[in-house]
Amino acid sequence: MTQEIHGTVADGFEAVREEFAAFVAGERPDYEGQLCAYVHGRKVVDLWAGDGVAADSLYGVFSSTKGAAHLVAALLVQDGTLELDRKVTYYWPEFGAEGKGALTLRDLISHRAGLIGIDAGFTPDELADDRAVAERLADQRPFWRPGTAFGYHALTLGALMGEVVRRATGHTLQEVYEERIRAPYGLDFFLGLPEALETRFRSVQPMAPTAEQQAVLDSVPQGPHTLASIAFNTHVPEPGELVDHANSRTVRAKGPASAGGVAAARGLAGMYAAAISEVDGRPPLLKPDTVAEVGQIHSIGYDLVARTHRSFGLGFQATADAWYPFLGAGTFGHSGAGGSQAFADPRGGLAYGYTRRRCAFPGGAAPENERLVRAVHSAASAS
Known part of the structure; x- marks a missing residue:
């Protein structure tokens, strides 16, 4: 049975609907997903598919959450509240233990601290609480000399940034995000989901790998004390499953800034649209100099955790380098382990958001994003 495609596209974006429909038709019958895009602050794509899913259904978006955390940091840098080249200890004195005293905020945000x-x-319980994670990390010896290399801080970067934000402002990162970003734009992207909105949450579902995919997984070196196992907290006796994090009400309620956010595609795309464009009469959140700063590549090369080539702007993933080279230079965003993807292409005025319910193999941005992003970009370029 062919899934029905719901929602609308603007004139000139009909091919995006066709591409989304073609993808959904080839998926499992239980597929659920949402796709949204803005061009120069105008919503041009708003589509969804799946039994029981609605435009405002909410999904655990894992590390796409980091995009919201990085946007908070960018705003505070823009305000002058934070200074990128100050030492972290200027804001957080206890952070200097175990040889971390010389690390700058710029390096901290750019995955260079070694505190994976x-x-x-x-x-x-600790992973649900950024304050608890930050307190433990303050006493931790880095896993490489801070500032000399980089590796993906999958479960810790939001807590590290959050503690700096709290020390500098007196408010949690989640509170600053709610006051300055989410609430003013009415975004369906929460770092702390109110109990009253729990009925809109769709629990994340695992996807078992095929035999071919399992063979790929088995070929990757594993070990109980590798950098990757430490970064993803799988070196503990009972690590649990990936989906347990997003499916925990405690995590959703507290909204840890590394991977605890809950969003609809509308919320993801809407946040990035607000970052770079005028939306509903409001000026862009980020000034041109700030947009250039966050999109400028800060860390590129061999990622010590992922053991492959990676690139990051000021915390944000360098989306064009990482996945979609046809996007404009300086594109910035963040994907999530369940398959979500979200970014802003400032040169094209494009903002994009995608969610899905069932986790995609092998994690991170789901493979279908390549064809969907290409379709949106082509339509936007021709409009």
């Missing part, structure tokens, strides 16, 4: 986890690992 802790030797003993975190409990699930």
